[in-house]
Amino acid sequence: MAAVVTGMTGFRILHTDPSSRARLGLLETAHGAVETPAFMPVGTQGTVKALDPRRLQELGVQILLCNAYHLYLRPGTDVIEHFRGLHRFIGWDKPILTDSGGYQIFSLQQLRRVSDEGVEFRSHIDGSSHVFTPERVVEIQRILGSDIMMVLDECPPYPAERRDIETAVRRTLQWASRSLRAFQQNEALYGYRQLLFGIGQGGINPDLRRFCLQELCQWDFDGFAIGGLSVGEPTEAMYEMIALSTELLPTDRPRYLMGVGTPENILTAIELGVDLFDCVLPTRNARNGQLFTTRGKINVRNARWRYSDEPLDPELNYPVSRTVTLGYLRHLFIAREVTALIIATEHNLAFYHWLLATAREKIRQGTFRQWKRSFLERLQQAEVPTTHEVPPCP
Amino acid sequence: MAAVVTGMTGFRILHTDPSSRARLGLLETAHGAVETPAFMPVGTQGTVKALDPRRLQELGVQILLCNAYHLYLRPGTDVIEHFRGLHRFIGWDKPILTDSGGYQIFSLQQLRRVSDEGVEFRSHIDGSSHVFTPERVVEIQRILGSDIMMVLDECPPYPAERRDIETAVRRTLQWASRSLRAFQQNEALYGYRQLLFGIGQGGINPDLRRFCLQELCQWDFDGFAIGGLSVGEPTEAMYEMIALSTELLPTDRPRYLMGVGTPENILTAIELGVDLFDCVLPTRNARNGQLFTTRGKINVRNARWRYSDEPLDPELNYPVSRTVTLGYLRHLFIAREVTALIIATEHNLAFYHWLLATAREKIRQGTFRQWKRSFLERLQQAEVPTTHEVPPCP
Numbered sequence: 104m105a106a107v108v109t110g111m112t113g114f115r116i117l118h119t120d121p122s123s124r125a126r127l128g129l130l131e132t133a134h135g136a137v138e139t140p141a142f143m144p145v146g147t148q149g150t151v152k153a154l155d156p157r158r159l160q161e162l163g164v165q166i167l168l169c170n171a172y173h174l175y176l177r178p179g180t181d182v183i184e185h186f187r188g189l190h191r192f193i194g195w196d197k198p199i200l201t202d203s204g205g206y207q208i209f210s211l212q213q214l215r216r217v218s219d220e221g222v223e224f225r226s227h228i229d230g231s232s233h234v235f236t237p238e239r240v241v242e243i244q245r246i247l248g249s250d251i252m253m254v255l256d257e258c259p260p261y262p263a264e265r266r267d268i269e270t271a272v273r274r275t276l277q278w279a280s281r282s283l284r285a286f287q288q289n290e291a292l293y294g295y296r297q298l299l300f301g302i303g304q305g306g307i308n309p310d311l312r313r314f315c316l317q318e319l320c321q322w323d324f325d326g327f328a329i330g331g332l333s334v335g336e337p338t339e340a341m342y343e344m345i346a347l348s349t350e351l352l353p354t355d356r357p358r359y360l361m362g363v364g365t366p367e368n369i370l371t372a373i374e375l376g377v378d379l380f381d382c383v384l385p386t387r388n389a390r391n392g393q394l395f396t397t398r399g400k401i402n403v404r405n406a407r408w409r410y411s412d413e414p415l416d417p418e419l420n421y422p423v424s425r426t427v428t429l430g431y432l433r434h435l436f437i438a439r440e441v442t443a444l445i446i447a448t449e450h451n452l453a454f455y456h457w458l459l460a461t462a463r464e465k466i467r468q469g470t471f472r473q474w475k476r477s478f479l480e481r482l483q484q485a486e487v488p489t490t491h492e493v494p495p496c497p
Numbered sequence: 498m499a500a501v502v503t504g505m506t507g508f509r510i511l512h513t514d515p516s517s518r519a520r521l522g523l524l525e526t527a528h529g530a531v532e533t534p535a536f537m538p539v540g541t542q543g544t545v546k547a548l549d550p551r552r553l554q555e556l557g558v559q560i561l562l563c564n565a566y567h568l569y570l571r572p573g574t575d576v577i578e579h580f581r582g583l584h585r586f587i588g589w590d591k592p593i594l595t596d597s598g599g600y601q602i603f604s605l606q607q608l609r610r611v612s613d614e615g616v617e618f619r620s621h622i623d624g625s626s627h628v629f630t631p632e633r634v635v636e637i638q639r640i641l642g643s644d645i646m647m648v649l650d651e652c653p654p655y656p657a658e659r660r661d662i663e664t665a666v667r668r669t670l671q672w673a674s675r676s677l678r679a680f681q682q683n684e685a686l687y688g689y690r691q692l693l694f695g696i697g698q699g700g701i702n703p704d705l706r707r708f709c710l711q712e713l714c715q716w717d718f719d720g721f722a723i724g725g726l727s728v729g730e731p732t733e734a735m736y737e738m739i740a741l742s743t744e745l746l747p748t749d750r751p752r753y754l755m756g757v758g759t760p761e762n763i764l765t766a767i768e769l770g771v772d773l774f775d776c777v778l779p780t781r782n783a784r785n786g787q788l789f790t791t792r793g794k795i796n797v798r799n800a801r802w803r804y805s806d807e808p809l810d811p812e813l814n815y816p817v818s819r820t821v822t823l824g825y826l827r828h829l830f831i832a833r834e835v836t837a838l839i840i841a842t843e844h845n846l847a848f849y850h851w852l853l854a855t856a857r858e859k860i861r862q863g864t865f866r867q868w869k870r871s872f873l874e875r876l877q878q879a880e881v882p883t884t885h886e887v888p889p890c891p
Contacts, residue, residue, distance in 0.1 A: 150829060150836040155843075157816060178803070178828040185804045186824065194820055409572065410579045422551060426588055430580065434572040435544060442544040444835055449549075 112296045114326065114357045120471045124349055124376030127466045130326075130357050132166075132198040132250035133295035134190060139357060139378035140466075142369070142459045143168040143200055144452055145386060148177070149193045152386055153444040154452070156195045162421070162452055163460075166250075167195055168381045171243050172204020172235075176226050180246045188248025188293050200381075201249035203240045205256045206330075206362070217257065219274060237278040238285040241299070248293045253328065254282035256302040261335040268306040271331075272315045275304045283322055298325035300359060306331060307340040309347055316351045326357040329377070333363045342371055349376035366395065366458055366482065370475045373462050385455045389447035392436045395454040399485040401429070403447065408433040415446075421453040506690045508720065508751045514865045518743055518770030521860045524720075524751050526560075526592040526644035527689035528584060533751060533772035534860075536763070536853045537562040537594055538846055539780060542571065543587045546780055547838040548846070550589045556815070556846055557854075560644075561589055562775045565637050566598020566629075570620050574640045582642025582687050594775075595643035597634045599650045600724075600756070611651065613668060631675040635683070635693070642687045647722065648676035650696040655729040662700040665725075666709045669698045677716050692719035694753060700725060701734040703741055710745045720751035723771070727757045736765055743770035760789065760852055760876065764869045767856050779849045783841035786830045789848040793879040795823070797841065802827040809840075815847040 118127040128139040144151045144159065147170045151159060159167065169189060174180075178192075186192040189199055208215055208224050215224035221236030237255045244252035255278050257271040279301045286299045301324035305312030319327065329348045332341045345360060352358050359379035360372050369380055385395060392404040396416040401408075403415075411429040419425065427446050435443035465471040512521040522533040538545045538553065541564045545553060553561065563583060568574075572586075580586040583593055602609055602618050609618035615630030631649045638646035649672050651665040673695045680693045695718035699706030713721065723742045726735045739754060746752050753773035754766050763774050779789060786798040790810040795802075797809075805823035813819065821840055829837035859865040 148828075148832045148834060149825070150834050153835040153839070155817075155821075155836050155839050157820075177832055178824075182804060182824065182828070186806055186822075191806075192822075192825055192828075194822070194825065410576060412580055412585075423549075426551075427549075428580075428586075428588070430572075430576065431543070431586055431588065434542075434576070434586075438542045438571055440542060440544050441547040441835055441838055442549050445547070445549050445839060 112298060112325070114355065116354065118467055120374075120466050121469050122472050123374045125373050125462075125466050125471045126354075126376060126378070127463055128357065128378055130198075130378070132298065134196060134198045134250050135165075137165045137198055137379075138463055140369075140373045140459055140462055141165050141379055142455045143379065143381040144455075145381055145383045146193075148173050149189065151448065151452070153390065153441070153448045154386075156193055158449060159195070159452075160197075162449065163456055164197070164452065166198040166200060166379075168200050168202060169193075169247070169249065170204050170207065171201045171240060171247060171249075171253075172207045174201075174247060175204070175243050176228055176233075180243055183248075184246045184292075188246075190248060198250040199247075200251035200359075200379075201244050201247050201253065202361070202381075203244070203253045203255045204235070205240075205253075206258050208235065209258050209260075217274075219277065221255070221278075222257075237281040241282050241285040242289070245289060245292050245297070248291075248295075249297060251298045251300055251326070252286070253300050254279050254302055256304060256330055258304065258331045258334070259306060261306065263306060265308065265311075268304070268308060268311055271306075272304050272311050275302065275330075276315060276318050279319055279322065279324075283324065300324055300326040300328050300357075302328040302330040302361070303348060304331045305344070307336050307344055309343070312344055312347060313351060316348055320351060320353060324356070326359060326379075327352050328359040328361050330361045332360070333368070333382075338368070341368070342375070345372050345375045345377065352376075366455075367479055369458065370462060370479065373466075374472065374475060380459075385451035386448050389451040390444050392443070392447065394447060395451050396424075397454075397481075397485075399482050403429055403432050404436050405433070415450050416454065419450075419453055419457050421450070421457075423449045424453050506692060506719070508749065510748065512861055514768075514860050515863050516866050517768045519767050519856075519860050519865045520748075520770060520772070521857055522751065522772055524592075524772070526692065528590060528592045528644050529559075531559045531592055531773075532857055534763075534767045534853055534856055535559050535773055536849045537773065537775040538849075539775055539777045540587075542567050543583065545842065545846070547784065547835070547842045548780075550587055552843060553589070553846075554591075556843065557850055558591070558846065560592040560594060560773075562594050562596060563587075563641070563643065564598050564601065565595045565634060565641060565643075565647075566601045568595075568641060569598070569637050570622055570627075574637055577642075578640045578686075582640075584642060592644040593641075594645035594753075594773075595638050595641050595647065596755070596775075597638070597647045597649045598629070599634075599647075600652050602629065603652050603654075611668075613671065615649070616651075631672040632679040635676050635679040639683060639686050639691070642685075642689075643691060645692045645694055645720070646680070647694050648673050648696055650698060650724055652698065652725045652728070653700060655700065657700060659702065659705075662698070662702060662705055665700075666698050666705050669696065669724075670709060670712050673713055673716065673718075677718065694718055694720040694722050694751075696722040696724040696755070697742060698725045699738070701730050701738055703737070706738055706741060707745065710742055714745060714747060718750070720753060720773075721746050722753040722755050724755045726754070727762070727776075732762070735762070736769070739766050739769045739771065746770075760849075761873055763852065764856060764873065767860075768866065768869060774853075779845035780842050783845040784838050786837070786841065788841060789845050790818075791848075791875075791879075793876050797823055797826050798830050799827070809844050810848065813844075813847055813851050815844070815851075817843045818847050 408429040634649040802823040
């Protein structure tokens, strides 16, 4: 891998859908360009669970998401600094976005104490005590060397008192401002430019979300994220918040909807003008035996697939989807073979990759809305009955 | 994958080492030829643990070992017959050898009852009762459609009373004869020829082992296996039994040493004229974090690798061995990522693949003995200290 990469950074809109806010873009980072809309597989601890980096490359994954909080705790920034960054540590020379880990810390509940200064928390691994401030989180992501760094924000749970959401918005804004200052005052460690994205909060309160984003948009972030959604609120409320956000956000900066979601969520958000996505759904559900396919969700552990010699999804142009059969994959799950996790994860990421690539193609052709409608109808009609439920994306 | 494969079957010696019994051979099966000596990765339940069939192909694996007992219990022969054999079920179009599962059944101890007729056992999965006779085991392997089928034998534990070993030898011979008859009386199910190997037993008693093999060699098996070794006996006794066996076995049939072993065991057995090997050592130890490398064994969980940016083994010409670092793989093990198992398994199989390919090359060049001596010396000297022990190959 090249020691130092110094590409152009920036964002360009290549094409806009005539009948929606959907846009085709190119996000240039130091480790290469990302065609948007794009889905980022979740590699929390420096790997997508049950997939090695080489397989990710073969799948055509454009950009990987890792988690600053997790990597700070383990292996520790000393290790990653010794390797001169996350790319060299994990052997991945394409773009990486690191989430600050704010979401994970605020999920700790019993283990954290938050103040305007920052958040004190106990490690979920060994109970040791740590403090994250906005400045420290930027510093950690300097060491990680991620192409896109995320500010520390406060993500309130759902439901939450209005007062608590107001506090979270106020802190998120203060922290965003401090993060940006820390980012501008310190140089990159490894000779290439990193980007910093701000994050909007506000729960499902239109006025708070509008206020938060209006403030945030005044600052010179490289991109903006819509945070605090897909945490249990009704889907319609989520869509409303996304619509409201993309109306306010500058058109010349990438927009990242954090932690979302299902194929339907993603296509709807693309229609509303979102450019970047991440979610554990395809990878986590894969490990539970739930496959995303062009003919709907399939619970491959179901006895009905026992004799099935159908491929996982013959419409996808990936070896894993076209050659592995449902019967074989079911056997691997029932026999508790790790290989089941590998195959299901690879297939689900292949499906998401195909979904986003097709969305881009349809935006380019100006037929995104029609395709979206007919594809979602088809998914709905084709929905294959399952025997057990899979937990929703957190 | 082709529906029916009808290649030539047979075994040819291509080259003999001038200064040992080592031989280079070509074992032709219905699903292609295997250059020998060869190592067969263990895919008990129809997959190598933590590796998908596609990755196995990429590694250049020539022949895969599966287990008739395990596959009979799960997914069941009805499923595999529906797929018209194991090759199509698992998506592997190269040769497959199936072990009868006798070893597994005799390891059940509390759960089995053996008589001259066969062995009655309870499933380790659900406690259901089953009977394996020599005839039934051939029939099961007809359904599996393996290229090489193994007879049902009785594998005594170590240590065992002489009387018990005598009984095991007598039964093993009776069963071999019944297996061969069943094999000759029934046709292959899928239109291609399968091979049947006999198995010699006898513990570490030279006279019993000699007796068993002398009887066995009178029958027209396509190959012969040396069974019941590497079950806890001293290594020297194992080598003695191998030497005794290869002296008796016909030179024009392949010889398969079951369940062996370490790189040193394998090279020594090659020198003594063995052609085929299988062992869980590379795959099982990989899952415990033990790597086989050209500079000795490495316990990658050890804290000494925390900062190591050395590749797993730069001397091996495999992407996994040349690009993944010890520091990253250690992190994946410590963080309990499934990806650790994938990478370690792939690397260890790459090492075994390299070891056997190099052995073949050295036999071809007539320098096998010299290379073996210097390579094992180097392994010994380079042995890297480890912090914890890994259980031996069963």
